[in-house]
Amino acid sequence: MTAQTSTAHENYYVPEKSKMAVMATIGLVLSVFGAANVMNDMTFGEPGVSSNSKFIMYTGLAVFGATLFAWFRQAIRENLAGMNSAQLKKSYVLGMGWFIFSEVMFFAAFFGALFYVRNLVGPWLAGEGDGGRMNHLLWEGFQFSWPMMQTPQEAVGGAGSQLIANNGTFTSAHKSMAFAEASAWYLWLPLWNTLILLSSSVTVHIAHMGLLDNNRRKFNLWLGLTVFLGVVFVCLQALEYYEAYAHFGLTLNSGIYGSTFFMLTGFHGFHVLMGTFMLAVQLYRSVRGGHFTANDHFGFEGSSWYWHFVDVVWVFLFLFIYIL
Amino acid sequence: MFSGLELENYSMSLNTFKRLLAFAAGVLVTLPGLALAAGGEKNALNMPVGVTDVGRSIFDLHMIILWICVAIGALVFGVMFYSIIYHRKSRGVKPAQFHESTKVEIAWTVVPFLILITMAVPATSTLLDIYDFDDADMDVLVTGYQWKWKYEYLAEDGESVAFFSNLSTPQAEIYNTDGKNENYLLEVDEPLVIPVDTKVRFLVTANDVIHSWWVPELAVKKDAIPGFINETWTRANEIGTYRGQCAELCGKDHGFMPIVVEVVSKEDYAAWLGEKQEQAAKVKELMAQTFSLEELMARGKAVYERNCLACHGARGEGGVGTAIAGSPIATGELGGHLEIGINGVAGTAMQAFGGQLNDVDLAAVITYQRNAFGNNMGDLVQPIDVFNYKQG
Amino acid sequence: MGDHHHGPAKGLSRWLFTTNHKDIGTMYLWFSFAMFLLGGTFAMIIRAELFQPGMQLVEPAFFNQMTTLHGLVMVFGAIMPSFVGLANWLIPMMIGAPDMALPRLNNWSFWILPPAFLLLASTLFMEGGAPAAGWTFYAPLSTTYAGPSVTIFIFCIHILGVSSIMGSINIIATVMNMRAPGMSYMKMPLFVWTWLITAFLLVAVMPVLAGAVTMMLMDVHFGTSFFSAAGGGDPVLFQHIFWFFGHPEVYIIILPAFGVVSQIIPAFSRKPLFGYDSMVYATAAIAFLSFIVWAHHMYTVGMPVAGELFFMYATMLIAVPTGVKVFNWITTMWRGALTFETPMLFCIGFLVLFTIGGFTGLMLSIAPADFQYHDSYFVVAHFHYVMVAGAVFSMTAAVYFWLPKWCGKMYNETMGKTHFWISFIAFNVTFFPQHFVGLAGMPRRIPDYSLQFADFNMMSSIGAFVYGASQLLFLYNVIATIVAGKPVSDDKVWDGAEGLEWTVATPAPYHTFEVPPKIDPAHAHF
Numbered sequence A: 001m002t003a004q005t006s007t008a009h010e011n012y013y014v015p016e017k018s019k020m021a022v023m024a025t026i027g028l029v030l031s032v033f034g035a036a037n038v039m040n041d042m043t044f045g046e047p048g049v050s051s052n053s054k055f056i057m058y059t060g061l062a063v064f065g066a067t068l069f070a071w072f073r074q075a076i077r078e079n080l081a082g083m084n085s086a087q088l089k090k091s092y093v094l095g096m097g098w099f100i101f102s103e104v105m106f107f108a109a110f111f112g113a114l115f116y117v118r119n120l121v122g123p124w125l126a127g128e129g130d131g132g133r134m135n136h137l138l139w140e141g142f143q144f145s146w147p148m149m150q151t152p153q154e155a156v157g158g159a160g161s162q163l164i165a166n167n168g169t170f171t172s173a174h175k176s177m178a179f180a181e182a183s184a185w186y187l188w189l190p191l192w193n194t195l196i197l198l199s200s201s202v203t204v205h206i207a208h209m210g211l212l213d214n215n216r217r218k219f220n221l222w223l224g225l226t227v228f229l230g231v232v233f234v235c236l237q238a239l240e241y242y243e244a245y246a247h248f249g250l251t252l253n254s255g256i257y258g259s260t261f262f263m264l265t266g267f268h269g270f271h272v273l274m275g276t277f278m279l280a281v282q283l284y285r286s287v288r289g290g291h292f293t294a295n296d297h298f299g300f301e302g303s304s305w306y307w308h309f310v311d312v313v314w315v316f317l318f319l320f321i322y323i324l
Numbered sequence B: 001m002f003s004g005l006e007l008e009n010y011s012m013s014l015n016t017f018k019r020l021l022a023f024a025a026g027v028l029v030t031l032p033g034l035a036l037a038a039g040g041e042k043n044a045l046n047m048p049v050g051v052t053d054v055g056r057s058i059f060d061l062h063m064i065i066l067w068i069c070v071a072i073g074a075l076v077f078g079v080m081f082y083s084i085i086y087h088r089k090s091r092g093v094k095p096a097q098f099h100e101s102t103k104v105e106i107a108w109t110v111v112p113f114l115i116l117i118t119m120a121v122p123a124t125s126t127l128l129d130i131y132d133f134d135d136a137d138m139d140v141l142v143t144g145y146q147w148k149w150k151y152e153y154l155a156e157d158g159e160s161v162a163f164f165s166n167l168s169t170p171q172a173e174i175y176n177t178d179g180k181n182e183n184y185l186l187e188v189d190e191p192l193v194i195p196v197d198t199k200v201r202f203l204v205t206a207n208d209v210i211h212s213w214w215v216p217e218l219a220v221k222k223d224a225i226p227g228f229i230n231e232t233w234t235r236a237n238e239i240g241t242y243r244g245q246c247a248e249l250c251g252k253d254h255g256f257m258p259i260v261v262e263v264v265s266k267e268d269y270a271a272w273l274g275e276k277q278e279q280a281a282k283v284k285e286l287m288a289q290t291f292s293l294e295e296l297m298a299r300g301k302a303v304y305e306r307n308c309l310a311c312h313g314a315r316g317e318g319g320v321g322t323a324i325a326g327s328p329i330a331t332g333e334l335g336g337h338l339e340i341g342i343n344g345v346a347g348t349a350m351q352a353f354g355g356q357l358n359d360v361d362l363a364a365v366i367t368y369q370r371n372a373f374g375n376n377m378g379d380l381v382q383p384i385d386v387f388n389y390k391q392g
Numbered sequence C: 001m002g003d004h005h006h007g008p009a010k011g012l013s014r015w016l017f018t019t020n021h022k023d024i025g026t027m028y029l030w031f032s033f034a035m036f037l038l039g040g041t042f043a044m045i046i047r048a049e050l051f052q053p054g055m056q057l058v059e060p061a062f063f064n065q066m067t068t069l070h071g072l073v074m075v076f077g078a079i080m081p082s083f084v085g086l087a088n089w090l091i092p093m094m095i096g097a098p099d100m101a102l103p104r105l106n107n108w109s110f111w112i113l114p115p116a117f118l119l120l121a122s123t124l125f126m127e128g129g130a131p132a133a134g135w136t137f138y139a140p141l142s143t144t145y146a147g148p149s150v151t152i153f154i155f156c157i158h159i160l161g162v163s164s165i166m167g168s169i170n171i172i173a174t175v176m177n178m179r180a181p182g183m184s185y186m187k188m189p190l191f192v193w194t195w196l197i198t199a200f201l202l203v204a205v206m207p208v209l210a211g212a213v214t215m216m217l218m219d220v221h222f223g224t225s226f227f228s229a230a231g232g233g234d235p236v237l238f239q240h241i242f243w244f245f246g247h248p249e250v251y252i253i254i255l256p257a258f259g260v261v262s263q264i265i266p267a268f269s270r271k272p273l274f275g276y277d278s279m280v281y282a283t284a285a286i287a288f289l290s291f292i293v294w295a296h297h298m299y300t301v302g303m304p305v306a307g308e309l310f311f312m313y314a315t316m317l318i319a320v321p322t323g324v325k326v327f328n329w330i331t332t333m334w335r336g337a338l339t340f341e342t343p344m345l346f347c348i349g350f351l352v353l354f355t356i357g358g359f360t361g362l363m364l365s366i367a368p369a370d371f372q373y374h375d376s377y378f379v380v381a382h383f384h385y386v387m388v389a390g391a392v393f394s395m396t397a398a399v400y401f402w403l404p405k406w407c408g409k410m411y412n413e414t415m416g417k418t419h420f421w422i423s424f425i426a427f428n429v430t431f432f433p434q435h436f437v438g439l440a441g442m443p444r445r446i447p448d449y450s451l452q453f454a455d456f457n458m459m460s461s462i463g464a465f466v467y468g469a470s471q472l473l474f475l476y477n478v479i480a481t482i483v484a485g486k487p488v489s490d491d492k493v494w495d496g497a498e499g500l501e502w503t504v505a506t507p508a509p510y511h512t513f514e515v516p517p518k519i520d521p522a523h524a525h526f
């Protein structure tokens, strides 16, 4: 290694060759290729024809998962070995920050869709803006409200009676997720979910304080609690989905209400799952490996940022999906 | 300075620059110059002025912005070519080192801004004109289908008139086995007919995918969105035939769904409408009749060629759609065939023709499919059968 | 461990496993050129079919696939990766960094691209053929009316998104964190600035595109109704989301090109860039405006008039910062000591033709006029002026400009100039007549047209074949240079060039700036 001539600029650790990228590529490409074919079999395929799509998809996911595992393990080991300069650590920090920004924009697309249909499309279909001509000619009888409890298709009497070509049957739910339709406030799952997620943001923060105080027990305890809350959240969310499908008639086919509901809560739930997993890994590292010190714990801090992000998204979800 | 090579090799002869200059100047001058001279049908260089007041203001607006851009371009490129010619190293000039000047920067921010305002003013007023849908004298519902247009006169009184307008250019011309006629690809079997000097409001929608209804000379272009109705209007000042095309990619035959609008005198329009209403009444009568196989086959062939051929092929060999020749549906029991013909197949290009063709035509085309292309079912479908099937 | 002193590994593993920004940059550049040839081949098929009226070579359905793949491959396969390649090569060298901030991630960003395009190309052989709904893939033509290839296509877009986002995060982290001491933001070369802002745009809009295709996936396979009115959705919703991505995307394409031109024009004018600060602000202004103009692609979808006006005014405003850039370049040339090596020629070509494309863009932004222009060949002419004569010309200029630094050899200048002149003339022959046919009423994305358009289309096709052939000359020149070019020994290849990349040895060693360079505090900017 070159002797450092500039004190402001520590030696930046540039890894030598690495197989990670290529392995991750193989995994990713196999998974999406498999997944695409699974979906095509489902929609376009002949029933009963066996295909190896699922096998390809699972193989891909396994390779991808294993590579990510190896990749992160290596990054952690490098850090433990003291190879990471302060500057490199800052690169990780920046990387995580901008990654979260990209996630924000991903959710923005779905929120944008939600606002657009709620504030513009719904009223248009119901006759606003053109003296009711559109409603009269195409969707006679459709009235708009949110949650949308009758699709335009149902308003005119089903796919056979609509004037546009039939590209699917959209049957509304008979009960929505709104507070007004819950049988009792304490049976309204979204409320509990909100409480859980909000408090988990607090617990993860307390865990962080513990780490800063060099109090490992406090850290482990509160981080464990956070992970637990995350798991509970996911379970309640699963319960909610079960209710939606089994008792409310609320499905992906329930018109735009079902579409936006499941898209937003689904991706959020998936992110909670990821976040929980990430925090669980950090917990494992702390408990089993004694990783993290008061001034070097970005693995944990990055995960906690992610967790806060997921929490903020939920607040918006709670507002715009469940309450307003 | 790079090694081994003389700088002289890298500067260009003045001639080259004159050529560059001449070319750019040529380009700049020919566009608007030729544009002004234009107007002819063949090799037209510019937007047609059209036959409506809105079209006229759009055309004027277009020319204003064009000339402003040309003027700015002449200035900017003029300065650039001046430098290119006079500030060349090979002329021995020493580079000046000036840079940054807040005054200049402000000037070239503010001046373009002001120019933009002068463009925005007429643009705004024209746009508001285009959006003035009120007080229309009549409404026509325009529906885009893959790959044809349906026109429906929303009349308050009399029999309502609705018909499809299909490309009428023969396949032979398209596939170069026959010479092309002058209206190649811009001709239809039944044009839209509207009266002159009348504000016609078009309610534009689509059945399947997005299309766009565009007639340049009427200064109308509006997307046809399935499930929504967009409004637009025109008031033609001159009698004549105006041609346009679908302007939004809508699948395979997007290039083959033209629009022809006949603007006729008010009297001719009234006569035409009366005739159409009579015809509609006649079809109603036909519905009650019984036809022979020959009659149905003759009518069915025509209907097939207009409506089904694009997907199922001239010989029933298939294409976008499945083959009809030897098809298990067309040679199977009648109910299945009626079902597909009337209700289509959801999620495929096979549309529900029950809403597009009248019962007579449906009966004819289904009979035709069962007895043509080597299919030899021998059975025939009467309009009443179709009617009954629709009733369930 | 971290030993930077040996050179590249031997054989294939050098490329597969590399973490070196120069290797990765090289791979990006070659890959994008291959995609340029592929997309160009599709364009040649389009132009051949349009050579004469009547259907001659391909069927309409296949024609639509060609148009779609041409747009997709050019935008996502050729232009974007080419500038990422340039960024990889140059940004670390320009800011005095040893490498990119996250080298392994960098390699991954590259390596997921080739398989993604392989998958996309494979759809040509699928039942129903490749996607055929245009590069803008409007629903529902691209969803419930499309075949199984759309699923593969959607996942390809996801992968491209991942690649772009990871690549951009890397660039942002590099620029924010790896500048040599003393290289303040307002000293960075403009190419670095434009890329920083481009990377920000990418991180902001690629996820939105991913969201759009995810909704498509749900509509196709899982019965949702985002884009179907029958369920309360709206096909136009797709367009809003697409163009929220799509409009910034076109500036993603052009901003790095602006950066390149801002490096090259001062070099051959031997004079500093006229207004460095205002160039930076103008870039930022363009980026900001690009988020609030998207619906100018949708004037005819039936938006309320207020929306129409808002998007028209906002779009027109973009002419102001873009004008600032154009004026700056010209004032930089003013009273310089100009020479006209190939890179400069391509920059001048860029300047003239991009400005013309910008003017037509401005015309398109005038909503009432766009009711006539929209979806006609006038639009096709507009965007090829800004994308081919804009992005491709500047990319070509960049290759000629930095190639001697990359490989230590000088290209053949005569051949370069020939390449320029053929390109410049053939480009105009190809795309200028498209303004005329567009104004006269020829819609885009049609495989056949009426007789009045025949002459100009034939001209356009001939131009396109010549333009295409001239790219082979370019390819030949580059390969000949790498294999047998005349060695250059000066570190500073061009006498007027400025910047840290010209201070390292020629050819640039495998590792540069392991020790950060000393930056002269008196130096205004690079």
Ligand code: HEA
Pocket: B069, B072, B076, B112, B113, B115, B116, C136, C250, C251, C253, C254, C296, C297, C315, C316, C318, C319, C320, C322, C323, C324, C326, C354, C355, C356, C357, C358, C359, C360, C361, C362, C364, C365, C366, C370, C373, C374, C375, C379, C382, C383, C386, C387, C390, C391
């Ligand atoms: C590199 C890519 C690029 C760039 C830089 C631009 C730049 C611009 N574009 Fe373009 N555009 C595309 C790529 C690009 N475009 C593509 C791909 C499409 C079609 C997509 C599809 O449908 O497939 C498209 C389509 C498109 C449309 C939609 C057309 C339609 O479908 O109906 C519009 C409408 O407003 C538009 C406007 C503009 C404007 C105002 C600019 C401005 O940024 C231009 C600004 C520049 C100048 C104006 C010139 C220099 C300025 C001066 C010299 C100052 C003084 C000038 C004045 C005051 C006039 N573009």
Ligand code: HEA
Pocket: C036, C037, C038, C039, C040, C041, C043, C044, C046, C047, C067, C068, C070, C071, C072, C074, C075, C079, C133, C134, C135, C136, C380, C384, C387, C388, C391, C392, C430, C444, C445, C446, C464, C465, C466, C467, C468, C469, C471, C472
């Ligand atoms: C940056 C992007 C980019 C680039 C570089 C190009 C480059 C070219 N494009 Fe375009 N184009 C688009 C982006 C781009 N394009 C987009 C986004 C669309 C819209 C798509 C849509 O509607 O959805 C479009 C659409 C489009 C159309 C309209 C199609 C239609 O509406 O149906 C046409 C027609 O002429 C065209 C032509 C060309 C030509 C001739 C070139 C040439 O510059 C290409 C030159 C390059 C080569 C030819 C390759 C090199 C040479 C060889 C491979 C050797 C073989 C060839 C010979 C020997 C001749 N393009």
Ligand code: CUA
Pocket: B144, B145, B147, B210, B211, B212, B246, B247, B248, B249, B250, B251, B253, B254, B255, B257
């Ligand atoms: Cu209908 Cu294009």
Ligand SMILES: [Cu+2]
Pocket: C246, C247, C250, C294, C296, C297
């Ligand atoms: Cu745009």
